[in-house]
Amino acid sequence: MRIRFFLFNISFLLLINCGNDKPSSEIKTEETKSQQPVITTKVIEDFKYTDYALSSRGETIVADWGKYKELAIQVDYLKKADLSFFNGDKSLLKGFIDTLKLSIPDTLKTNPIVSRTTIIETMVLRLNEHLTLDNIDNQLKRESVKEVLIAFSNLNYQINKKLERDLYEKIKSEF
Incomplete structure (x- = not known):
């Protein structure tokens, strides 16, 4: 009697566990999805945001600001999906x-x-965290890239706005 009960339990467990295996084709598609690049140039081009460029007066003002130029170069690389600068060491x-x-x-x-540069700092460090951690969702990584691009664009906008305001303050009324 015990042998029958024991055999019945083993066969019941085998029947329950046999149906849980995934077909090998599903396993292969999951592996290829995880191996695909997260951020591509096409994905970055599809972002919807206003990309402000510096005016000619703005470019002459920031010509001596070397770190801004370096950041602009790195943002251009980011637009081409080169994440090496933002994926590096956090202390650097x-x-x-x-x-x-x-x-x-x-x-x-x-x-x-100054506040825009602080926002850029926050977004760059957040992007670095999202890129260096493996358990972050790909959508969140894409959003972080978009936030860095928006923050840099807003810095350009604020520089242009300040220079335009300075220009209008120099103009005196004729009346």
Whole structure:
């Protein structure tokens, strides 16, 4: 009697566990999905945001601001899906952003521009965290890339806005 009960339990467990295996084709498709690149140039081009460029006056003002130029180059690489700068060591990124903030030209040291550089710091460090951690969702990584691009674009917008405001303050009324 015990042998029958024992055999019945073993056969019952075997029947229950046999149906849980995934077909090998499903396993292969999951592996290929995880091996696909997360961020491509096509994905970045499909982002919907307003990309502001510096005006000619803005470019002459930031010509001596070396860290801004370096950041602009790295953002251009980011638009081409080259994440090597943002995927690097966090302490190097932090040092870069600190020197960027300290080297702001005196003509551009206003609260809106300083706050935009702080926002860039936050977004760059957040992107670094999302890229270096393996358990972060791909959609969140894409959103972080988009946030860095938006933050840099908004810095350009604030620089243009400040220079335009300075120009209009120099113009005196004829009346």
